[in-house]
């Protein structure tokens with residue numbers, strides 16, 4: 001890469017302590033201010049009334065693309081952007097064409113939104129992809145990651161038509177929109193903030209749009225997350241119990257016109273279908289790390305929808321989970337957290353130990369436990385650690401959460417003790433230092449710190465592997481740790497003149513790792529320079545015929 005080339009970011013390291021701390025801070029702020037000072041209301045008050053956007057006057061086939069969960073590392077983000085920007089793409093016997101529209105389905109940037117992150121992680125890859133090629137109109141709805149700054153950077157990026165995005169036109173002035181497509185198809189995309197919150201101007205907007213749909217109108221309904229999967233995976237979770245907002249819009253406002261539901265949020269491809277042929281498609285492979293398709297494993301959802309396609313397949317997904325045993329190597333920065341945790345635990349435990357307490361392991365364990373009970377600081381430290389691990393545990397049954405979290409914490413505390421014990425043996429026996437001397441204590445602390453990082457990270461990897469493989473939990477944590485940039489996909493949709501909708505799910509199994517700076521049409525672009533990368537291929541195709549499903 002020469003000096004004038006773009007900044008090609010690597011995948012987000014979710015276990016980097018700085019990313020963890022900043023994400024926690026952003027989420028806390030967003031939960032307070034996002035909910036109490038709703039940016040959607042401010043947008044609605046400040047901007048001109050937004051009508052639907054009319055694309056119904058197309059001649060022949062009308063093509064458009066749908067991408068969600070993009071704006072992570074350069075390799076997967078650009079691989080998808082470049083593939084969808086090609087004027088024509090052959091998929092076996094079928095020739096598909098670049099879309100007139102590009103719809104972003106949520107989570108347009110990682111790990112958290114800011115003007116710079118949108119530019120570097122999302123807009124630059126797409127500007128390179130569209131350089132010297134036809135430029136689609138861009139529409140976007142926010143996902144939870146876009147909401148972490150209460151939608152400020154998202155609004156600046158996608159809701160200012162005078163600004164545009166990646167050299168393309170944007171038209172929306174709000175974080176939700178409706179598109180009138182050819183052959184009486186409509187696409188409505190909603191913003192549910194960080195949960196299932198609908199604001200009044202948004203409801204009024206879609207009521208006005210729905211009033212212009214006739215009885216034969218058919219709807220593609222874009223939502224920010226796959227409630228149909230989540231409510232089955234977390235049946236006791238209060239957020240997923242009653243999805244009144246989406247149901248209200250679907251039933252009362254759109255009068256069950258939706259034939260296709262599109263979403264991202266989970267970073268894989270899954271298609272669910274019911275007996276009436278209604279499609280619920282999760283397509284979150286636009287750039288972010290891969291999520292597992294093998295767990296939780298219910299193939300039939302509670303509302304009668306059946307899983308008919310998944311990418312990557314369950315066997316591949318289950319095989320990838322084994323990489324958690326390499327956790328310390330995949331997430332080296334996570335070691336700092338465990339180094340600190342282990343060194344602090346060993347320090348507090350050793351503070352009240354005498355030379356007579358460390359003659360053998362059982363005596364030392366008993367003395368350390370007594371010390372934890374007697375010393376309030378030591379005791380509070382241990383209680384906070386157990387509390388933190390319970391908070392981290394991914395299950396929404398309180399009893400399981402307490403059990404799993406406590407077990408995980410005890411594993412780490414036992415490992416911290418073992419590491420401290422090894423440090424003590426090394427310093428006293430191998431280095432022949434007097435127990436309790438300044439040099440012995442300092443050296444022991446350094447050894448505990450150095451060993452604690454990789455040991456703690458390894459235990460976390462084993463815990464995540466067991467959680468996902470045995471209990472079907474921690475899908476997010478057990479795969480964000482792997483930082484898998486491959487198995488990316490997006491949707492290409494075609495509305496034919498007779499009203500037939502064809503949805504192509506297109507995947508890239510292995511994205512390029514190397515790029516070359518180039519120029520196309522007088523603008524900077526990047527071209528793949530990695531012989532091991534694979535070409536886009538068709539992984540699923542569904543045809544939705546004209547006519548009302550529920551007529």
Ligand SMILES: [Fe+2]
Pocket residue numbers: 069107143265266267284288
């Ligand atoms: Fe996402």
